[in-house]
Amino acid sequence: MEVDHLADERSKAQFDVEEMKIVWAGSRHAFQVSDRIARLVASDPAFQKDHRARLGRKELFKNTLRKAAYAWKRINELRLTEEEASRLRFFVDEPAFTDLHWGMFVPAIKGQGTEEQQQKWLPLAHKMQIIGCYAQTELGHGSNVQGLETTATFDPQTDEFIIHSPTLTSSKWWPGGLGKVATHGVIYARLLTNGQEHGVHGFIVQIRSLDDHLPLPGITVGDIGIKFGSGAYNTMDNGVLRFDQVRIPRNQMLMRVSQVTREGKVVQSDVPRQLVYGTMVFVRKTIVGDASNALSRAVCIATRYSAVRRQFGSQKGGLETQVIDYKTQQNRLFPLLASAYAFRVVGEWMEWLYTDVTQRLKANDFSTLPEVHACTAGLKSLTTSATADGIEECRKLCGGHGYLHSSGLPELFAVYVPACTYEGDNIVLLLQVARFLMKTVSQLGSGKKAVGTTAYMGRVEQLMQCRCDVQNAEDWLKPSIVMEAFEARATRMSVACARNLSKFGNQEEGFLELSADLVEVAVAHCQLIVVSKFIEKLQQDIPGKGVKNQLENLCSVYALNILHKHLGDFLSTGCITPMQASLANDQLRSLYSQVRPNAVALVDAFNYTDHFLSSILGRYDGNVYPKLYEDAWKDPLNDSIVPDGFHEYVQPILKQQLRNAKL
Numbered sequence: 001m002e003v004d005h006l007a008d009e010r011s012k013a014q015f016d017v018e019e020m021k022i023v024w025a026g027s028r029h030a031f032q033v034s035d036r037i038a039r040l041v042a043s044d045p046a047f048q049k050d051h052r053a054r055l056g057r058k059e060l061f062k063n064t065l066r067k068a069a070y071a072w073k074r075i076n077e078l079r080l081t082e083e084e085a086s087r088l089r090f091f092v093d094e095p096a097f098t099d100l101h102w103g104m105f106v107p108a109i110k111g112q113g114t115e116e117q118q119q120k121w122l123p124l125a126h127k128m129q130i131i132g133c134y135a136q137t138e139l140g141h142g143s144n145v146q147g148l149e150t151t152a153t154f155d156p157q158t159d160e161f162i163i164h165s166p167t168l169t170s171s172k173w174w175p176g177g178l179g180k181v182a183t184h185g186v187i188y189a190r191l192l193t194n195g196q197e198h199g200v201h202g203f204i205v206q207i208r209s210l211d212d213h214l215p216l217p218g219i220t221v222g223d224i225g226i227k228f229g230s231g232a233y234n235t236m237d238n239g240v241l242r243f244d245q246v247r248i249p250r251n252q253m254l255m256r257v258s259q260v261t262r263e264g265k266v267v268q269s270d271v272p273r274q275l276v277y278g279t280m281v282f283v284r285k286t287i288v289g290d291a292s293n294a295l296s297r298a299v300c301i302a303t304r305y306s307a308v309r310r311q312f313g314s315q316k317g318g319l320e321t322q323v324i325d326y327k328t329q330q331n332r333l334f335p336l337l338a339s340a341y342a343f344r345v346v347g348e349w350m351e352w353l354y355t356d357v358t359q360r361l362k363a364n365d366f367s368t369l370p371e372v373h374a375c376t377a378g379l380k381s382l383t384t385s386a387t388a389d390g391i392e393e394c395r396k397l398c399g400g401h402g403y404l405h406s407s408g409l410p411e412l413f414a415v416y417v418p419a420c421t422y423e424g425d426n427i428v429l430l431l432q433v434a435r436f437l438m439k440t441v442s443q444l445g446s447g448k449k450a451v452g453t454t455a456y457m458g459r460v461e462q463l464m465q466c467r468c469d470v471q472n473a474e475d476w477l478k479p480s481i482v483m484e485a486f487e488a489r490a491t492r493m494s495v496a497c498a499r500n501l502s503k504f505g506n507q508e509e510g511f512l513e514l515s516a517d518l519v520e521v522a523v524a525h526c527q528l529i530v531v532s533k534f535i536e537k538l539q540q541d542i543p544g545k546g547v548k549n550q551l552e553n554l555c556s557v558y559a560l561n562i563l564h565k566h567l568g569d570f571l572s573t574g575c576i577t578p579m580q581a582s583l584a585n586d587q588l589r590s591l592y593s594q595v596r597p598n599a600v601a602l603v604d605a606f607n608y609t610d611h612f613l614s615s616i617l618g619r620y621d622g623n624v625y626p627k628l629y630e631d632a633w634k635d636p637l638n639d640s641i642v643p644d645g646f647h648e649y650v651q652p653i654l655k656q657q658l659r660n661a662k663l
C-alpha cells in the first residue's frame with residue numbers, strides 16, 4: 001500500500017482544498033478540463049519525459065517531433081476543443097515548434113491580416129497543412145524593431161514583393177520552429193515602394209517546399225545551435241534565415257494596418273500603426289498567465305520537500321525539525337507561494353483586459369491600446385523576472401538535492417529563464433511603461449483624465465500629501481491602508497522622476513540619463529497593479545470553507561513582502577515611517593505562522609500530477625528518499641561498475657603512481 005508521507009500536513013489544512021482548486025483553475029469548467037487532460041497526458045507512456053536530459057540534441061529533437069505528432073493525432077482522435085488541445089500541449093510540457101505555430105503565427109495572421117487573408121491562411125494553419133513561425137528578431141536587432149534590416153521591396157511590374165537580407169546582421173535569428181520545421185513564417189521587414197520607406201510590416205513567406213521540405217530558392221535556413229541547459233529549451237529549433245531576392249505575391253503582406261495598392265501606393269487604414277506590434281501584446285499577456293504556472297510548479301516542489309526534509313533540533317532522540325518550520329525558510333518560501341497566487345489573479349485579469357481591448361479594436365475604439373501595451377509589457381516584465389528568480393530560490397530552498405536534475409528545478413529554470421528576454425527584454429519593456437507613466441504625469445494638469453490602471457494618479461494631490469494611518473501591526477491587514485501606501489509610493493516616485501526629467505532641455509537625453517530611476521518607477525507601478533488586482537479579487541464572493549481567508553493571508557504576504565523588499569522607496573518618499581515599516585514586518589511574521597499549517601494544501605490546490613511536476617522532491621506522497629536512491633541507479637553511468645574510459649585514462653595514472661611508490 002502506498003503511504004502518504006505528507007498526510008499529517010494535509011490534515012492540518014484549515015480550508016477546502018477542492019474549492020481552492022477551482023479558484024486556481026479559474027472556474028469549475030476550467031478545473032474539470034485541466035484535471036481530465038492532465039490525467040490523460042500523465043497516463044500515456046508516449047508522453048514520458050524523465051529521460052530527456054540523457055538524450056543528445058538530435059535524439060531529443062526527434063523525440064519532440066514524435067511527441068508533437070502524437071499529441072496532434074490524439075487531439076484529432078479525441079476531437080478535443082481548442083481549450084482542451086491547448087491544455088494538452090501545456091501538460092505535455094515540452095517546448096516545440098507548435099508553441100510558435102499556435103501561439104504567434106496564427107495570432108499574427110488573426111491580428112494583422114485582412115478578412116480575406118484570414119480566410120485564406122487560417123484554415124491551412126488550423127489543419128496544420130502549413131506550419132508557421134514568427135520571424136521578427138535578427139542577428140543585429142531584437143529590441144529595436146524599427147532597426148530591422150530585412151527589406152520587402154515592391155515590384156510594380158510583377159505585382160510582387162522582393163524579400164531580401166542585405167547584410168549579415170539582417171539574418172533572422174532566434175525564431176522558434178524556424179530552424180528545422182516551419183514551412184511558412186510571418187516575416188517582419190521594412191517596406192519599400194517607389195523608392196520610399198514605410199516602416200516595418202509583416203509578410204507571409206513560404207520557407208520550405210510542402211513536397212520535400214527543402215528550402216525554397218533564395219532561402220538559407222538552419223538551427224542556431226545549443227542553448228542554455230541540457231535538454232530544456234533545446235527541444236526547440238530556434239532558427240537562422242536569410243533571403244536572397246525572394247519574391248512573394250503582393251497579397252502576402254499582412255494588410256490590416258496598411259495596404260499597398262497595385263500601383264505601389266501605401267494606404268493607411270484607420271487602425272493605429274502600433275497594431276503591427278499587436279501579436280506581442282497578445283503573447284505578453286499569455287506569458288503573464290504562464291508565470292504563475294512556472295512559479296507555482298517550483299513552489300509546489302519546494303513546499304512539499306521542505307515539509308519532508310528535517311535538519312537539526314532533535315530533542316531526546318525525537319524527530320528533527322522540518323525545515324519548513326524555520327522562519328528563514330518561511331520568509332523565503334511563503335512570499336513565493338503568495339506571488340504564484342498573485343500572478344494567477346493578475347493573469348486572469350489580463351485575459352479580461354485583452355478580451356476588452358480586442359472588442360474595442362473591432363469597434364474601431366483604440367483609446368485603451370496604450371494602456372494595454374503598458375500593462376502587458378510591464379506585467380510581463382515583473383512576473384517573469386520574479387518567477388525566474390523564484391525558481392532559483394526554490395532550488396536553494398531544497399538544499400543540495402535541489403541541484404539534482406531529478407528535483408525538476410534545474411530544467412524548469414533553464415526552460416523558463418529566457419522568458420525574461422523573449423517577447424521583449426524586461427528592462428526595455430519597463431522603459432516602455434515608464435514612458436507611458438511620464439506621459440500620464442505630464443498630462444495631469446491638462447485636464448486629461450488618467451484612466452485604467454493609472455486612474456489613481458488622478459488623485460495626485462491627495463497621494464502626494466497623505467500620511468499612512470498604521471498604528472499597530474494588524475492595521476497592515478486593511479486593504480485601504482495597503483492600497484494607499486502603494487499608490488502614494490508609485491505616484492511620488494513618478495512625480496519625482498517627471499520633475500527631474502523636466503530639468504533636461506532635451507527630453508530624450510533626460511530619459512536616457514534617468515533610465516535606471518525610470519525602471520524603478522515602472523516596477524512600483526506594476527507592483528501596485530498586482531496588489532490592487534489581488535485586493536479586487538477578494539472583494540468578490542469566493543465560496544468554500546476558509547478559501548477566502550487563505551487568499552487574504554496570501555494577498556497580505558505578497559504586499560507586505562514587497563513593502564519590506566522595497567522599503568527604501570516607501571521610506572524615502574515619506575509614504576510610511578520607520579515604525580510603521582517595523583509593524584509591517586511584525587505582521588508579516590504573524591502571517592507566516594498562519595500560512596504554515598496550510599502550506600502543503602495550498603500547493604496541492606495547483607492540482608499538479610507527478611508527471612507534470614517531474615520532480616522526486618515534489619512527489620505528492622512525499623516519498624522522497626527511497627525514490628532518490630532508486631533513481632540514482634538508473635543513471636547510465638551506473639550501467640557498468642567500472643566506467644568506460646577507466647582502463648584507458650585512469651588506470652595508467654594509478655599504475656604509474658604504484659610504480660613510483662615502489663621505486
Ligand SMILES: CCCCCCCCCCCCCCCCCC(=O)SCCNC(=O)CCNC(=O)[C@H](O)C(C)(C)COP(=O)(O)OP(=O)(O)OC[C@H]1O[C@@H](n2cnc3c(N)ncnc32)[C@H](O)[C@@H]1OP(=O)(O)O
Binds near residue numbers: 142144275281290425
Ligand atoms: C508563443 C507562444 C505562446 C504560447 C503560450 C504559452 C505561454 C508560454 C510561452 C512559452 C513559449 C514562448 C516562446 C517564445 C516566444 C518568443 C517570441 C519572441 O520573442 S517574438 C519577438 C519579440 N520581440 C520583442 O518583443 C521586441 C521588443 N521591442 C519592442 O517591442 C519595440 O521595439 C519597442 C516597444 C521596445 C520600441 O518600439 P518603437 O516603435 O521603436 O518605439 P517607441 O517607444 O517610439 O514606440 C512607438 C509607439 O508605439 C507604442 N507601442 C510600442 N509597442 C507597442 C505595442 N506592442 N502595442 C501597442 N503600442 C505599442 C509606444 O507606446 C509608442 O506610443 P506613443 O508614445 O507614440 O503613443
Ligand SMILES: Cc1cc2nc3c(=O)[nH]c(=O)nc-3n(C[C@H](O)[C@H](O)[C@H](O)COP(=O)(O)OP(=O)(O)OC[C@H]3O[C@@H](n4cnc5c(N)ncnc54)[C@H](O)[C@@H]3O)c2cc1C
Binds near residue numbers: 136427
Ligand atoms: C528562447 C528565445 C526564443 C525566442 N523566440 C523568438 C521568436 O520566436 N521570434 C522572434 O522574432 N524572436 C525570438 N526571440 C528573440 C527575442 O525576442 C529577443 O532576443 C528579445 O526581444 C531581446 O532582444 P535582443 O536579443 O536584441 O536584446 P538586446 O536588446 O540586444 O539586449 C541586450 C542588453 O541591452 C539592453 N538594452 C537594449 N536596449 C536598451 C535600451 N533602449 N535601454 C536600455 N537597455 C537596453 C537590454 O536590457 C539587455 O540587457 C527569442 C529569444 C529567445 C532567447
